Amino acid sequence: MDSLFKVEVISQTPEPQRSIYAAMHQDYAEGFVWDDRDRFPSEERCGEIIVKSLLAGNRGHYGPLEHPQITVNCGFFPHSTMQQIRTHRVGVSFDVQSFRYTGKRIIDVVEGTRDIEEVFYLRPLGSYTDRQGKKYDYTEELRQQDVEWCLTACKRYQERINQGFAEEHARGLIPFDVRQHWVMSANVRSFMHLLDLRWKADAQLEAQHLCELLWEPFQGWVPAIAEWYETSRLKKARLAP
Known part of the structure; x- marks a missing residue:
């Protein structure tokens, strides 16, 4: 992997699996689930319930997964990778470095101050x-x-x-694959959608490397869902949810 490629988390919904649980619970709860928030299961237990009730057996009810959101900064990837990722923007938001305003580093190369x-x-x-x-x-x-x-x-x-x-x-x-940075926000469902499409064996090399870097913060953020995804969908080229 290129040593400059990097992904850093800017922000993320706290207790995302409890948020998903609340959304799922409201679908069938008679009452106003906010009133029961103190009795919600733990974050870990909520993850287990989500996998069992929503994900296991390909039940396909992914709506509750759209509530929590994570925002990451992706850096030093080639322009072509940004285009590949940005193509699949269902539920994903992007702000991408513009070369209308950031051309000084091109000149830095000529002046010998930047590699x-x-x-x-x-x-x-x-x-x-x-x-x-x-x-x-x-x-x-x-x-x-x-x-x-x-x-x-x-x-x-x-x-x-x-x-x-x-x-x-x-x-x-300038050459097409100038390096480019961007900020990207995705919910749990759209994050898995992106991994489905760009972590396949036939995906372009740099997009696969980006997915590798995105995977670690996703695992730490929604561990139960990530464990299910790794077993059920990771690199299996299934249709994105």
């Missing part, structure tokens, strides 16, 4: 296979050619900015 691979992503050396099964090798020589191409593009970007070009015009000259 080029901190700004642009290139895949690691190794053997790869395309979607048709054709194999190829990404060698040190080829990768260095790509590093040089990124540097050339940075110089052209700087030149156009110095000529008075707007950032949104000049950014069209």
Whole structure:
């Protein structure tokens, strides 16, 4: 995995499994469930009930899972990964770094104050296979050619900015996989939807790496649901709930 890829939690609904339990309980409770909040089961027990009553046996009643929300900061991923993730935005909100306002780091590369691979992503050396099964090798020589191409593009970007070009015009000259940061919020259901689609064996490598980093905070946040998901759905390419 690329050493710069990172995911950090900004905020999350406390006791998310109790929130889901409350929503589920209100579906069939005669009374106003808020009045019974002091008698709700523990967070751990609520998780067990959710798995048994909502998830086990593919019952498919995912509505209560939409109440708790987690917000994360995803950093240093290539632009292409952001596009892949943002495509599946059902129940997910994004605020993505704009290259209309954040072009200084492109110029930093030219001035030698920032490493080029901190700004642009290139895949690691190794053997790869395309979607048709054709194999190829990404060698040190080829990768260095790509590093040089990124540097050339940075110089052209700087030149156009110095000529008075707007950032949104000049950014069209930089390589596609410039690294990009974004803030993303998802509820429990949409989080699993994203993992279903982007942690499959045929998903693009960088998207799979993002899912690996997202998985750890998800496990810590809703442990009972994560345990069920790991057993029932993880990397099984099932239709997203």
